Structures are given as structure tokens and as C-alpha cells.
Amino acid sequence: MVTLGHYLLVSGTLFTIGFAGVMLRRNIVTILMSLELMLNAANLSLVAFSRFHVDLTTGLPNYNAQVFVFFIITVAAAEVAVGLAIIVALYRSRQTTHVEDINALKF
Amino acid sequence: MQAFLFWCFALLMLVFGAAVVLNRNPVASALSLVVSFLGLAALFVMLDAFFIGIIQVLVYAGAVMVLFLFIIMLLDLRAEQLRKINWVATAGGIIVALILLIQIFTVVGHFKMAQRPFPPLTRSTIDDVHNVGALLFTNFNLPFQVIGVLVLVATVGVVVLSKREVR
Numbered sequence: 001m002v003t004l005g006h007y008l009l010v011s012g013t014l015f016t017i018g019f020a021g022v023m024l025r026r027n028i029v030t031i032l033m034s035l036e037l038m039l040n041a042a043n044l045s046l047v048a049f050s051r052f053h054v055d056l057t058t059g060l061p062n063y064n065a066q067v068f069v070f071f072i073i074t075v076a077a078a079e080v081a082v083g084l085a086i087i088v089a090l091y092r093s094r095q096t097t098h099v100e101d102i103n104a105l106k107f
Numbered sequence: 108m109q110a111f112l113f114w115c116f117a118l119l120m121l122v123f124g125a126a127v128v129l130n131r132n133p134v135a136s137a138l139s140l141v142v143s144f145l146g147l148a149a150l151f152v153m154l155d156a157f158f159i160g161i162i163q164v165l166v167y168a169g170a171v172m173v174l175f176l177f178i179i180m181l182l183d184l185r186a187e188q189l190r191k192i193n194w195v196a197t198a199g200g201i202i203v204a205l206i207l208l209i210q211i212f213t214v215v216g217h218f219k220m221a222q223r224p225f226p227p228l229t230r231s232t233i234d235d236v237h238n239v240g241a242l243l244f245t246n247f248n249l250p251f252q253v254i255g256v257l258v259l260v261a262t263v264g265v266v267v268l269s270k271r272e273v274r
Contacts, residue, residue: 003223006117008211010121012211016204018124023199024200029136029184030133033175040144040147043159047150047159052226061232066239071250088178
């Protein structure tokens with residue numbers, strides 16, 4: 001029997017994988033991919049809660065969460081576009097995508 | 108049957124999600140990301156969210172993935188050569204991630220409502236494009252228009268950022 005808890009655990013594990021990617025990887029493109037994993041982990045738990053909260057009058061899932069997921073996907077797509085444009089601009093000026101080489105603001 | 112499919116797709120998603128982080132070659136990471144998102148779209152369909160599952164495939168496996176592969180091609184990124192690893196930073200990252208995982212498992216384990224099965228739907232959600240769309244244009248009309256402005260700003264920003272500087 002698959003319960004809400006299983007979906008939340010899978011979502012939390014995916015979030016942790018993305019978080020570990022952001023913490024451990026040094027290639028800025030891979031860091032952006034790990035950020036996408038984290039955003040999608042949040043989407044999975046939102047959709048699971050939407051299915052769990054069935055509206056008793058209509059007998060349908062709660063669609064507010066799905067509209068929220070729709071917004072998150074839109075924002076994530078815009079974020080990827082802007083992020084990759086910044087990476088291209090950075091690569092033009094520094095010829096690197098390795099985060100340890102970008103240390104102008106490092107104390 | 109449903110439990111079997113759930114574990115299949117969840118494992119597919121998590122294994123390829125881990126492959127995104129563990130691969131040294133950015134192209135392999137990007138292709139693992141596609142498979143991971145396809146598993147996630149299958150989980151959305153299992154949760155009766157057909158519209159979200161379809162836009163997940165269209166936006167992520169379609170648009171975002173092409174964008175990643177295009178940038179990897181444009182920058183001509185190869186597999187990272189091994190550098191001196193900062194072991195303290197690596198160990199710190201792994202420990203923080205493990206603490207986060209333990210906290211999530213503890214919180215979900217103490218969440219009593221999550222042990223209940225999903226309540227059955229009395230109606231089919233096959234027309235959820237209609238339901239999501241109706242909600243989007245009534246209750247969430249203002250956020251929808253704000254998101255339109257956001258996409259416009261992102262488009263202008265990308266054009267400005269990728270324009271060559273005029274000397």
C-alpha cells in the first residue's frame with residue numbers, strides 16, 4: 001500500500017540528492033542541474049498533498065497545489081534560461097565553469 | 108500492482124538523480140536528468156495529475172534539456188579532470204546532506220496523517236486541464252499575469268546578458 005508518507009520520503013530523498021550535488025560538485029552547469037532536482041522534489045510533494053486532500057463535494061483532488069506546481073515549473077524554466085545566460089557570459093570573461101576559479105568575491 | 112509501479116519509478120528517478128550528481132561528464136549528467144524527470148512524470152501520472160505529468164515531460168525533457176545540452180556544446184565542456192579535492196569541504200557537504208535526510212525521515216515518520224492511504228476519487232481526473240485552467244483564470248488570475256511579466260523579464264534579461272559588449 002503506497003501512502004502519502006512514501007511519496008514524501010521519495011521527494012525528500014530526491015531533494016537531498018540535489019542538495020548534495022549543490023554542496024559537492026564544482027562544475028557550475030552540474031550545480032544548476034542539481035538545483036532543478038531540488039525544485040522537482042518540491043513539486044512531487046506538492047502533487048502528493050494535492051492528491052491526498054480530496055475535495056468531498058466534487059470528489060476531485062485539490063487543484064490549488066497543481067496550479068502552484070504549474071507556477072514553479074514556469075519559474076524554474078525562466079531561472080534555467082537566465083542562469084545559463086549568466087554562465088555563458090561568465091565563460092566569455094573568465095574561460096572557466098569551475099566555481100573555485102571564480103573567487104573575485106572570496107574573503 | 109500500484110505499489111510495484113511506484114517503487115519502479117521512484118527507484119528510476121532516484122538512481123538517475125544520483126547519476127546526475129556522480130557523473131563527471133556534463134553530457135551524461137544532462138541525459139541522466141532527462142531519465143530522472145521521466146520517472147518523476149510517471150509518478151505525477153500515478154497521482155492522477157495528468158496535466159502536470161505532461162507539462163513536466165514537455166518543459167523539462169523537452170525545453171530545459173535542449174537548453175542544457177546546447178550550453179554544454181557551446182562551452183565545449185569535457186569531463187572534469189581530477190583536481191585536488193578539499194576533503195574537509197567534501198566531508199562537510201556529505202554530513203550536512205545526511206543531517207537533512209535524517210531530519211526529513213524523522214519528520215515524515217512522526218507525521219501520523221501520512222500513514223493513511225490516499226482517499227479514493229469519486230470522479231475521474233482525465234479532464235484536469237479544464238480544472239487547472241479554470242482555477243488559473245479565476246482564483247489565480249493575478250499570479251498568472253505576474254508570471255507572464257516574469258517570463259518577459261527573463262526573456263529580456265537573457266537577450267541583454269548574451270549580447271556582446273559594444274566596445
